[in-house]
Structures are given as C-alpha cells and as structure tokens.
Amino acid sequence: MKPLVAIVGRPNVGKSTLFNRLIGKRLAVIASEAGTTRDRIYQGMEIEDYEITLVDTGGLEYGKKDSIEADIQAQAELAIEEADIIYFVVDASDPLTADDYSAATILRKSDKESVLVANKCDSHEAEERVIELYKLGFGDPVEVSAIHNSGIDDLKKRTISLLSSLGIKPETKTENDTDIDKAIKLCFLGKPNVGKSSLVNALVGKKKVIVSDTPGTTRDATNTHITYNNAPFTLIDTAGLKRRGKIKKGIEKFSSIRCFNALEKSDVALLVIDFGEPFSKQDMHIAQFIQEAKKGVIIILNKIDLAENQKQLDRYIAMLQRKLVFLPWAPLIMTSAVEKKNITKIFDIAQSIMEQRNKRIPTARLNSFIKKIVYKHVPTGTKRIRPKILYITQTDVNPPEFVLFVNNAQAFHFSYRRYVENELRKEFGFDGTAVKIVYRNRKE
Numbered sequence: 001m002k003p004l005v006a007i008v009g010r011p012n013v014g015k016s017t018l019f020n021r022l023i024g025k026r027l028a029v030i031a032s033e034a035g036t037t038r039d040r041i042y043q044g045m046e047i048e049d050y051e052i053t054l055v056d057t058g059g060l061e062y063g064k065k066d067s068i069e070a071d072i073q074a075q076a077e078l079a080i081e082e083a084d085i086i087y088f089v090v091d092a093s094d095p096l097t098a099d100d101y102s103a104a105t106i107l108r109k110s111d112k113e114s115v116l117v118a119n120k121c122d123s124h125e126a127e128e129r130v131i132e133l134y135k136l137g138f139g140d141p142v143e144v145s146a147i148h149n150s151g152i153d154d155l156k157k158r159t160i161s162l163l164s165s166l167g168i169k170p171e172t173k174t175e176n177d178t179d180i181d182k183a184i185k186l187c188f189l190g191k192p193n194v195g196k197s198s199l200v201n202a203l204v205g206k207k208k209v210i211v212s213d214t215p216g217t218t219r220d221a222t223n224t225h226i227t228y229n230n231a232p233f234t235l236i237d238t239a240g241l242k243r244r245g246k247i248k249k250g251i252e253k254f255s256s257i258r259c260f261n262a263l264e265k266s267d268v269a270l271l272v273i274d275f276g277e278p279f280s281k282q283d284m285h286i287a288q289f290i291q292e293a294k295k296g297v298i299i300i301l302n303k304i305d306l307a308e309n310q311k312q313l314d315r316y317i318a319m320l321q322r323k324l325v326f327l328p329w330a331p332l333i334m335t336s337a338v339e340k341k342n343i344t345k346i347f348d349i350a351q352s353i354m355e356q357r358n359k360r361i362p363t364a365r366l367n368s369f370i371k372k373i374v375y376k377h378v379p380t381g382t383k384r385i386r387p388k389i390l391y392i393t394q395t396d397v398n399p400p401e402f403v404l405f406v407n408n409a410q411a412f413h414f415s416y417r418r419y420v421e422n423e424l425r426k427e428f429g430f431d432g433t434a435v436k437i438v439y440r441n442r443k444e
Contacts (some may be wrong), residue, residue, distance in 0.1 A: 005086070005159065007087045092118040092133070100136065118141040122150070187262050195207060269290040269298075271300065287324055298333060339386070408441060417439070
C-alpha cells in the first residue's frame with residue numbers, strides 16, 4: 001500500500017488549504033468557518049518518485065459535547081492511527097491554544113513520525129511566534145503559507161527524508177492503483193439525512209464516514225475503495241442536496257458543487273430515497289439532474305425496516321413508479337443500512353449496468369432495426385417537411401451514444417424521439433443506463 005500522510009490539527013488552522021495546495025486542486029471544502037471538514041478525505045499524490053495517500057481530517061478540538069463533534073474527533077484519531085507520517089498543522093499567526101497542546105499530547109502518544117507545520121507564515125507577527133512552537137516538543141517547524149504556496153517544497157523535502165528513514169522506497173504504479181483506475185464509481189446522491197453515509201459504512205463494514213441524525217453532516221464528497229467478488233468499486237458519498245433556494249452561501253454552496261463534480265466523475269448514480277419520509281419535489285429534482293448527466297442509475301429505497309407491513313411498502317413503490325415515470329429503465333433496490341438488507345445487490349446490479357453502458361451494437365444491426373421500427377410507425381411531419389431517417393450508427397459508449405442522420409432534425413416530434421428510444425431499449429437492452437440519441441441533419 002502507498003504510505004499514508006495525515007494532516008491533523010485544531011480547527012481552522014488551514015489544514016484543508018494545505019491539502020488542496022499539495023494535491024494541486026480544490027478537493028476539500030475550505031472556509032473561514034471552523035469545522036468545515038467532517039469526514040476524512042483521501043487523495044493520491046506524488047512527491048518526486050514517491051506515491052503517497054494524503055488525508056485531510058476534521059479539527060482536533062476538546063471539551064465539545066456535540067455528538068457530531070465527537071465523531072469528527074474520532075475520524076481524526078482514526079486517521080492518526082492509520083498514518084505513517086503526520087503533518088501537525090498549527091496557525092503561526094495566532095498564539096498556541098489549549099487544543100494545540102492537547103493535539104500535541106495525542107500525537108506524542110501515537111508514536112508516529114510527525115512534522116510540525118507552521119502555517120500562515122506570511123506576516124511579521126508569525127515570524128516572531130514561530131519560536132513559541134518549540135514548546136510543543138516536535139523540533140524545528142516547517143514554515144509554510146499554504147494560501148501563498150510558500151514553504152511547500154521544504155515540506156516535501158522533509159517528507160521524503162522521513163519516508164526514507166522509515167525504509168519506504170519509491171514505487172512505480174501498483175496493481176492496486178490500476179484496479180482503482182478501473183473501478184466502477186458509484187455516487188450516492190439524495191436529500192440530507194436519507195442514509196447515504198450509513199449505506200457506505202454498511203457496504204464497507206466499518207465507520208468510514210460520519211453518520212448522524214443531524215441533516216448536512218457530510219459536506220465533502222468522500223471516496224472509499226472496495227473490492228467485491230474480485231471487482232473493484234469506488235464508493236462516493238456526497239453531501240445531501242438541498243433545494244436551490246435553501247442552499248446557503250459558503251460551505252453549503254461548495255458542498256453542492258462537490259456533489260455535481262462527483263456525479264460527473266461517476267459511472268453509476270445511486271438515488272437514495274428515505275422510506276420514512278414523503279417523496280418530495282427535491283427527490284424529483286435530483287432524479288432529473290441524474291438523468292441529464294446521462295449516467296447509470298439505481299434507485300435505492302432505504303430504511304425499509306421502518307415499514308409496518310408489505311402493503312405499506314407496495315403503496316410507496318407504486319407511488320415511486322408514478323413519480324419517476326421518466327426513469328422506467330432504472331432498477332429499484334429496497335435496502336436497510338441498519339439491518340444490512342439487500343445492500344450487496346448494489347454491486348451486482350452496478351456491474352450489470354456497466355456491461356450495458358459499454359455495449360456496442362454493430363451498424364448493420366442498428367440499420368435493420370431502424371427499418372423495422374419505421375415500417376411499424378412512420379414519422380409524421382408538417383405538410384412542407386416529411387421527416388425521414390437515413391442512417392444510424394453508434395458513436396460512443398459509457399454512456400451509449402447513437403447518431404441518427406436525418407433529412408431535418410427539427411421535424412421530429414419529441415413523442416417520436418421517445419418512441420425510437422423505447423424501441424431501441426426493447427431491442428438491445430441498455431437497462432439501468434441513460435442513452436444519448438443525437439439527430440443530425442444530412443448536411444452536417
């Protein structure tokens with residue numbers, strides 16, 4: 001496995017800013033508000049010839065009674081336990097706090113190699129306070145300013161030196177990394193508090209992401225790599241998507257953007273619906289958003305352990321089928337994250353969907369199919385223009401994309417376009433995935 005480097009420290013010392021600077025992109029949510037990062041966020045990166053996994057964590061803060069805050073600290077402590085090297089980040093622009101000293105005590109007890117990182121060293125006051133940092137007992141601090149990209153090379157050199165002293169040698173890309181690249185990426189989407197994180201934890205078998213009854217616990221999109229029946233998967237847990245009018249500026253807005261980016265990178269989207277709550281317009285909006293992204297789709301009806309009887313469950317399913325009539329090809333799985341009921345079906349169906357997304361249909365078969373359905377239902381148009389399909393070919397996979405060369409694309413009514421897609425699915429399958437059908441004029 002790659003060596004793991006964890007970034008820890010009290011809240012709001014710039015851990016996520018440093019994380020983003022090191023990996024070279026804005027992955028972790030950053031804000032002036034303390035406590036933005038709640039789950040551990042993992043990202044692979046290279047330092048010269050070394051490949052490492054960098055982990056951003058929630059702030060170590062003590063004396064908090066809130067259960068979520070306790071979970072955040074537990075996540076940070078788990079990261080310390082897993083790490084080979086720890087970046088202990090302090091804010092050099094402020095005096096040391098009780099939380100800094102408490103974090104230092106925990107790190108000394110962990111007996112892990114630690115690098116004291118003095119962040120925000122971009123002012124005269126910070127230069128004077130660096131001397132105070134020796135009280136923490138971690139030797140010479142590495143002075144950086146993550147926001148201004150200064151001192152980062154020194155931090156990387158210190159890291160390489162520690163990796164070498166630990167006997168860790170530079171490695172080329174491993175077979176495990178190749179598996180991750182080939183992994184089926186499953187993105188869990190839904191309203192806040194529908195059980196997305198609980199499902200991820202149930203599938204992984206350990207508490208990977210924070211689970212709480214408080215809506216909005218997850219703020220970042222977190223990736224978990226797992227193997228099921230020798231097939232690699234990446235589980236992407238996302239923040240709950242609120243209605244646009246309910247999204248506050250700042251952290252919630254950034255979290256929503258992370259959801260959209262996570263969906264773009266995924267292969268199969270899992271629309272998680274809470275059986276214990278009425279189906280809402282927001283559920284519908286998320287479903288439409290997934291459909292527009294042209295991804296594979298699995299509808300997850302979670303928390304079915306709350307059902308009083310089968311009749312109540314059947315009524316809810318019938319209602320879902322009416323509401324999600326535009327996704328008739330999306331499979332439905334009824335799950336209970338608490339009881340771990342039907343959860344492994346997600347992997348089996350996702351594999352089947354990926355086979356459909358990568359399916360190619362020979363051009364000859366496609367054109368025979370088009371002749372057959374046109375004979376059955378001739379497209380109608382205006383008196384001036386009679387729509388005509390000349391030729392069809394498949395141009396791409398994942399998602400499957402088809403181009404119909406026609407005499408006039410605008411002449412085809414949406415109902416006929418829907419007819420073509422329905423017949424295409426009847427003939428060739430494509431269950432569980434969106435398909436893209438482009439009508440292109442012959443002159444184009």
